Amino acid sequence: MKVRDISILVGVIGIVLMMVVPIPKELLDILLIINISAAIMILLISMNTQDALQFSIFPTLLLITTLFRLALNISTTRLILSEAEAGKVVHTFGEFVAGGELAIGFVVFLILVVVQFIVITKGAERVSEVAARFTLDAMPGKQMSIDADLNAGLINEQQAKDRREKIEKEADFYGAMDGASKFVKGDAIASIIIVAINLIAGIIVGMVIHGMSATDSLNTYSILTIGDGLVSQIPALLISTATGIIVTRAASDGNLAQDLIQQVLRFPKLLYIVAGTIALLGIFTPIGPLATFPIAAVFIFAAYRLQRSADRKQKEEDLLVEEKEIEEVRSPESVISLLQVDPIEFEFGYGLIPLADTQQGGDLLDRIIMIRRQCALEMGLIVPVIRIRDNIQLKPNEYIIKMKGNLVARGELLLNHYLAMSPGYDDDSVTGIETKEPAFGLPALWIDESTKERAEMAGYTVVDPPSVVATHLTEVIKKHAHELLGRQETKSLIDSVKESYPTLIEDLIPSTLSIGDVQKVLSKLLKEKISIRDLVTIFETLADYGKYTKDPDVLTEYVRQALSRQITLQYASPNEPLKVITVSPTVEKKISDSVQQSDQGSYLALDPPSTQAIYSRLSEQVNRVLQLGQQPIILTSPTIRMYMRQMLERSLQDIPVISYSELEPNIEVQSVGVVNA
Structure with missing residues (x-):
């Protein structure tokens, strides 16, 4: 063991021995001064810590200082009762506070005891309890947050380990503070009892053993009692205050002085209001301007200086931001931001600015x-x-x-x-x-x-x-619309359905289809202007047929058939027949026979002359319907619908192509043209 370790052990043992071994008055004076110095040092350290864990030894130190203070109380009580004297420190404190008036001295001492016990000690105890409880309750959430950051790659394994250790230390610290605060409360109660013993027993001992008169005994032991109480209560008050400061510090990046200046004086303009209030108090009340105007002037001066400092700091921050932006533009990484493309942009000339300017009525x-x-x-x-x-x-x-x-x-x-x-x-x-x-x-x-x-x-x-x-x-x-629906947007739609239909989504994604497969089907529907608002029906169909095929074209056909009521209402007018252009059986058979299968799915392999002939006949029928002022709709069998759609993809993409399976049974269909070979 090192010398400093041995010295600390000897010191703790010496504190215990002080309770039973008499101490000379000269040594007691030195120990009392050490006690006061230690209390001041602990208070200053607690005020300058940024984090409670920076002073993690505080609960143990609180116990040691409380034990030391009680040992000093016992030593001074022994001297007071045995020799009617307890050294210069106790006598000086008693004489200074009493000032020749014992009643005043006792009142001051009692006020100090009340403040120490009821305000500081009780408050520190309560805050310690709440802080310990909240810290323990927050541990699971903090652990989950660390695991989430680790899984997301925001931190590495070592950083996660350090954070976990910090959480555990915080829990241990506040738990220890909760227990240590009980010692402070017990110390305050013990001090009050010791004061009563010193006064009552001292007067009796003075009269019986030392042969003093009642007046001399009361005067002597009152001064010694007050001095002893102050010598013990002042360090206790300082350490209790340090306890409160330690457990009430939260959400801070600086010490107490920095926080006071930055947060309490954050709004300089409010100091002008304070100064005006103080000045009016001196004008309209008997207090008078002589007492209020100087204080108001101090507030005005402080507000002026703080405002200037804030303006200067703001200018410096603005300059740093500008320099940072310039530096980012110069850096090679700044090019990455230029790669971002907006999904939709609307740009206009300066003559159309009133359209978007709300101040001009846009x-x-x-x-x-x-x-x-x-x-x-x-x-x-x-x-x-x-x-x-x-x-x-x-x-x-x-x-x-x-x-x-x-x-x-x-x-x-x-x-x-x-x-x-x-x-x-x-x-x-x-x-x-x-x-x-x-x-x-x-x-x-x-x-x-x-x-x-x-x-x-x-x-x-x-x-x-x-x-x-x-x-x-x-x-x-x-x-x-089909270009705006990507995998991320599809994931958002899936998540919205999952809130109400979790079983459906669990059956569909990812066991049956991937998000990419679902996105392809939805895009194909949007490309033909079929609404995908009924996502439940769409996902139910995909969950049923996705087990047998992954071909998005085939899955789209199944979904369209499931949306037959929606498609019928989209194209048919109430109480009127649906007027369509049909495809002759000959053309349907030619298209059906030209379908080829591959590993990527099926495709139409129709020879160019046949394709051109079918397309020409189809264009003639479409133009004829348009001249009649009607919406051309092409009706085919379910087997060739998607291949007919592929033929019209480039030139007649706005012409709807539907199959018999996509129409409700009760709808009346009227043919206004036939596509022949």
Whole structure:
């Protein structure tokens, strides 16, 4: 063992021996001063620790100092009763506080005892109990957080081990503090009892053994009792305060002085209010300005200095931020941020800024919110955030729509005008600037306010520029909805269904299909403008048929058949027959015979002349239906529907292709054309 280890052991044993072995007055004076010095040192250390674990020896030290203080109490009591004297330190404290008036001395001493026992000791004890309880309750959550960070790769094994050790040490520390605070409470009670013994027994001993008069005995032992009580209570008060400081420090990165300056004086402007209140107190009350104005001036000066310091610090922080941004731009890693592509972008020229500026009455942002809600209700798709920005490279009245950084649509608007679309016949009285409606490419006119009413009376459809943009953006999103649905978005949809149908998702993902397989099916549905809002039906179908095939085309056909009611309502009008273009048996057989199977699935291997012939006949029928003002719909057998769709993918992708299995039995179907070979 080292010398310092032996000295500490000897010191603890010496404290115990002090309780039974008489100590000379000179040595007792030195020990009392050491006791006061140790209490001051412990208080200062507790004020300068940033973390309770930095002073983890405190519970043990609290026990040792309490034992030392009790040993000194016993030693001073022995001297007081045996020699009517307890050294210069005790006598000096008693004389100084009493000041010739025993009553005043006792009142001051009693107040000190009340503060020590009721306020400091009781409060520190309660805080220790609560801190120990909360620390133990929080341990499982902290352990889980460490495991989560470790699994996510945010920390390594050594860091996780260090964090676990810190949690265990915190639990041990606050548990020990909970127990050690009981010693402080017991010490305060013992001090009160010892004071009563010193006073009562001292007066009796003085009169009986030392032959003092009642007055001399009362005077002598009162001073010694007060001095002894103060010598023990002052260190006890300091250590109790240190106990409270240690267990109440939380959410801090600095010591007590730094926290006081940074947090209490964080709002310099409030000091002006304090100064004004103090000044008014001196003006309107008998206190007078002589006592209040200097204090108010100190608050004003402090507020001024703190405000200047805060402004200077803010400027320095702003400068550091700018330098950091410049440094990031110069660094090679800054290029990585340029690789991020927004899912949807809406850019416009400077002439269309009023559309997005709310101060100028623009409601484009509100309309985009409604577009996202509409797409969620109609398509079952959560549209990502649409980034809106102005672009000086565009024409003043031009706007463009981008999907993943690529241009997909553009248009032009004339603010303070209205877009008028003809009902099918032109009215010579309605004049304006010829243009095309951007969403559907229909011929239209830009008309001014004075022509609006006349155009509406003539049967024209008149819309304002914000509505034109909203309609165009909505149609673009619907057309490219399948491009916006990736694996991450599919995972979010799956999680939303899992909250209400956990068994369904457990059966589907990942045992039957992967997220990528589900995403392909949903994308194919969106590509043909089939809503995926009924995810439960879609997932039920995939869970049933995903056990037999992983081909997304085949799975999509099964899902479409399960959504027959939805598809029927989407294309059929109430109380009217569904008008369709059918495919002749000859063409269906030719397509069916040309289907080839491969490891990646089935595909159509029709020779080019046959493909061109079928496509030509189909185009003729579609154009004829369009001239009649009807929506062309192609009806085929379930076996060739997806192959017919593949033929129309590039040129006639907006023409719906449905099968007999996707229609409800009670729907009336009317053929308006037949595709022959």
